[in-house]
Amino acid sequence: MGVKFEHVTKMYPGGRPAVNDLSLTVPTGELLVLIGPSGCGKTTTLRMINRLEEPSSGVISIEGRDIRSYDPIQLRRGIGYTIQQTGLLPHMTVEQNIELVPKLLKWDANKRHERTHELLELVGMSYETYAHRYPRQLSGGQQQRVGVLRSLATDPPVILMDEPFGALDPISREVLQNELKRLQARLQKTIIFVTHDIDEAMRLGDRVAIMRDGILLQVGTPDELLRTPKEEFIARFLGRYIVPHTAPLESIGQFMQTNMIAIQRELADGGRIVQIAETPLWFWLDGEGVLKRVAPALADGGNGWNSVEWAEEDIDCVGERDSAEDVLRRLADGETEALPVVDDRHRLIGVVSRRSVLKTLSNTGRVEV
């Protein structure tokens, strides 16, 4: 049964309806992505599920039971909730934040402690290192991980996520998306996930619901949406995924590869060392995802860590919108194997290599998600 909306409308005083006659069923165990331009009503839709907003009319039910029959406080304690700003309490440690709802529900200390251990292990954060840190002592990605763990703490069947990865740098975002997919494959929660990032929607959603001006335009699996977009607006929204690569190949962004990110090492200051798509380069990023150093990857993985030869400050990298011509020549001449691609804030977003260029040219590049 999962979560069901029946003719739900939300009016604010003196305005157009924020959500207009929405009917939608999210089956148990599905990850549904709500997407649309800002002001389309996706967040309001999400917030009506845990009664942070009350619908003006219509019925919302969870597992077949009208949510109005619950006390709102009890209802919210039974639903996971994660937001973009993490909402972690700055005066509580990671452990205290995760244990917040279990504590409100009066779980005994042993059970809470066990659960916190288990959850931190789940995302590869060691209890000893992180449990007693405060949110401000974590990188953005780590904070958001803890935010997600907090929403999982009581093992709720339904989890609401409001742009949880929206404020993260591109690499952290990709890592957390993969983590969420992995968690979801294991936990099989009913997740409603709001985003405005179409890449995120296509990557994460079992189904994707596209909204505009409070109206649900279409809902379907990413494949269905690509094959049969109902309207012009949706086709435009999916633009990059549908339009074949007939455009002239001009900027680096078209040639780069952004998936297959492997984290080689997490650093104590929130930074990390990553490798992308098996190109023989290691990238040293700070907590914000900014590219600091580059080194040739060592063949044996993490051994002999100290023998890595990090290049001096001046990093050979290219911008996403830079012209491709020069880079293609350098790759063709064998002058370089691969180059990191950065955005305008110098955050690493991908890598361009001979292989990624060939992939793009063979027209399989961006379609696989």
Place this chain on the structure above:
Amino acid sequence: MNVLADFWNNYGGQIMDALGPHLFLTFVSLALGIIVAVPLGIFLTRNPRLASPIIAVVSIFQTIPSLVFFALILPFLGIGTQPALVVLFVYSLLPILRNTYIGVRSIDPALIDASRGQGMTSWEILYMVELPLSAPLIVAGIRLAAIYLVSWATIAALIGAGGLGDLIFSGIDNYDTNLLLAGAVPTALLALLIGFLLGMVRRLVTPRGLKVGVAR
């Protein structure tokens, strides 16, 4: 040293006698101020439309010179400790009220929203989120009020409430500089001491999570 010892021999007894009532006036009015202003400040954060008018009214009291205030209240409450407490209590309100209101209001609304979304009651949000996070500002307001009260309490001597002000005014009346100093110097020291102690309290109530360095 001799001078100080002589001074203490002459005035020590009077200072100690005056100190009791002075501390009484200061702390009772401060306690009343805290009991009223902190809950009122929190109430105003729930009803922000009332905030500006109420804070404006309390501010008007603050602008009345203390001497005038004591005189104004004389016809109604007479002389003695009680009217003095009333005046000092009114003066203590503004710093505490304003800091409580600002302290609670300055908390990131997303944090409150997330806390609501976790299923915290508004009571739980108050004592688990809002009060711990605004405690440093609230204590700063209490500290400011306490320092003011120590000095204003001297004026309460004029309406017969006693305290170190007695020594100051007797000193002025009798051209006795030493007696005046016997009132003024302990008052100043007391203000410094209370300021220092409450400054320590402020550091104690500042959550560790807000003091730690930021990663990156």
